[in-house]
Amino acid sequence: MSDTSRPRQLPEVESTDLGRLSERLHEAFAGMAGTDLLITGGAGFLGYYLVQAPLAWNRAHPSESAIRVTVHDNFSRGVPRWLSTLDDPAVRIVERDVLAPLPASEPRFDHVIHAASIASPTYYRKYPIETMDANVGGLRLLLDHAAERAGTADPLRGLLYFSTSEIYGDPDAANIPTPETYRGHVSCTGPRACYDESKRYGETLCVNFARQRDVPVTIARPFNNYGPGLKIDDRRALPDFARDVLAGRDIVLLSDGSATRTFCYVMDAIDGYYRILTSGRPGEPYNIGADRPEISIRELAERVTRIAGELTGYDGQVVAETSEDPDYLTDNPNRRCPVIDKARQELGYEPEVDLDDGLERSLRWYLAEQEG
Numbered sequence: 001m002s003d004t005s006r007p008r009q010l011p012e013v014e015s016t017d018l019g020r021l022s023e024r025l026h027e028a029f030a031g032m033a034g035t036d037l038l039i040t041g042g043a044g045f046l047g048y049y050l051v052q053a054p055l056a057w058n059r060a061h062p063s064e065s066a067i068r069v070t071v072h073d074n075f076s077r078g079v080p081r082w083l084s085t086l087d088d089p090a091v092r093i094v095e096r097d098v099l100a101p102l103p104a105s106e107p108r109f110d111h112v113i114h115a116a117s118i119a120s121p122t123y124y125r126k127y128p129i130e131t132m133d134a135n136v137g138g139l140r141l142l143l144d145h146a147a148e149r150a151g152t153a154d155p156l157r158g159l160l161y162f163s164t165s166e167i168y169g170d171p172d173a174a175n176i177p178t179p180e181t182y183r184g185h186v187s188c189t190g191p192r193a194c195y196d197e198s199k200r201y202g203e204t205l206c207v208n209f210a211r212q213r214d215v216p217v218t219i220a221r222p223f224n225n226y227g228p229g230l231k232i233d234d235r236r237a238l239p240d241f242a243r244d245v246l247a248g249r250d251i252v253l254l255s256d257g258s259a260t261r262t263f264c265y266v267m268d269a270i271d272g273y274y275r276i277l278t279s280g281r282p283g284e285p286y287n288i289g290a291d292r293p294e295i296s297i298r299e300l301a302e303r304v305t306r307i308a309g310e311l312t313g314y315d316g317q318v319v320a321e322t323s324e325d326p327d328y329l330t331d332n333p334n335r336r337c338p339v340i341d342k343a344r345q346e347l348g349y350e351p352e353v354d355l356d357d358g359l360e361r362s363l364r365w366y367l368a369e370q371e372g
């Protein structure tokens with residue numbers, strides 16, 4: 001893939017985050033030096049820092065052998081500019097749907113991160129079959145590949161499957177905050193089931209390939225990540241609010257704003273994902289997110305309003321409207337908050353970015369992207 005435009009300069013927020021990630025993940029990345037890493041779905045939101053973090057580590061350690069990164073994505077929503085202008089000899093970008101077998105011409109990857117899916121509720125409800133296929137069929141091909149190599153002289157060293165906190169569905173109050181042992185309260189036929197249930201089955205595949213075929217597969221359950229890389233038109237809450245701010249209009253809630261969440265800045269989350277990939281126990285799921293503060297969507301919007309006011313003089317209000325989509329809120333969890341003790345104790349995971357600080361960095365990033 002080629003792009004004739006000039007390499008993109010790293011915006012300030014991004015270069016600070018990547019520098020910090022390179023320090024925080026030094027041990028994990030040093031163990032991956034000189035090896036091949038495949039990231040499926042690398043053109044998406046989490047791909048933004050998943051791809052760039054090892055490249056930043058390579059640049060910070062020129063005397064070490066580089067981590068070679070390959071991105072496989074079907075670019076269903078186009079090739080983002082940051083990826084098409086990435087000017088780094090350690091990265092390869094391949095257009096491939098994860099339902100197609102791994103081409104024999106590809107390297108023997110040492111680590112694989114399977115992040116290809118459709119993660120935005122608006123889009124996965126529009127493309128439910130494609131969502132299920134990526135989470136189950138795409139995963140199965142990778143598990144079979146890893147199983148073939150298990151026990152040989154050239155085994156895969158780690159496969160990370162991206163599941164979701166949505167596998168818990170809408171937990172009752174007794175199960176919030178939610179630990180990994182909670183079994184879930186999920187509809188198998190509702191409008192969100194294509195996502196929730198395919199992730200649940202994906203986890204079942206992982207657990208059984210770990211037990212029966214000795215595949216070193218681990219599972220991440222992300223809880224509401226936000227920050228640089230999250231496309232402004234993705235229809236998740238924070239980019240919707242940022243879009244309203246950039247347009248200078250009121251922030252519109254498409255609900256009464258009472259549902260609560262904790263929000264995890266993407267740099268913290270990426271730190272957790274690489275820790276799972278390199279140190280997680282095979283067949284084990286890990287919650288990755290922030291365990292506080294748990295705030296309502298309305299409070300999130302009010303914080304964005306205040307911080308945008310301080311940054312740009314924005315003076316919009318928070319207003320509530322009803323979505324035109326009758327299923328917009330069906331099966332939407334009322335509360336979501338993780339227990340992250342397992343990742344803390346086993347992996348040394350510790351989110352460090354305060355919510356207001358993360359929101360400010362995100363808004364600064366959206367402003368820089370708009371200017372760029």
Ligand SMILES: NC(=O)c1ccc[n+]([C@@H]2O[C@H](COP(=O)([O-])OP(=O)(O)OC[C@H]3O[C@@H](n4cnc5c(N)ncnc54)[C@H](O)[C@@H]3O)[C@@H](O)[C@H]2O)c1
Pocket residue numbers: 040041042043044045046047072073074075076077096097098099114115116117118119120133134138162163164165221222223224225226
């Ligand atoms: N971001 C979050 O807060 C969050 C929360 C829970 C779970 N997750 C999971 O993490 C992973 C990454 O999330 P994200 O926010 O980056 O998602 P995203 O939607 O921004 O990006 C996903 C990428 O996967 C690609 N893709 C989709 N189907 C594909 C296919 N069949 N073949 C090849 N590429 C395909 C898309 O083109 C896109 O670039 C997903 O599995 C998602 O379900 C994310």
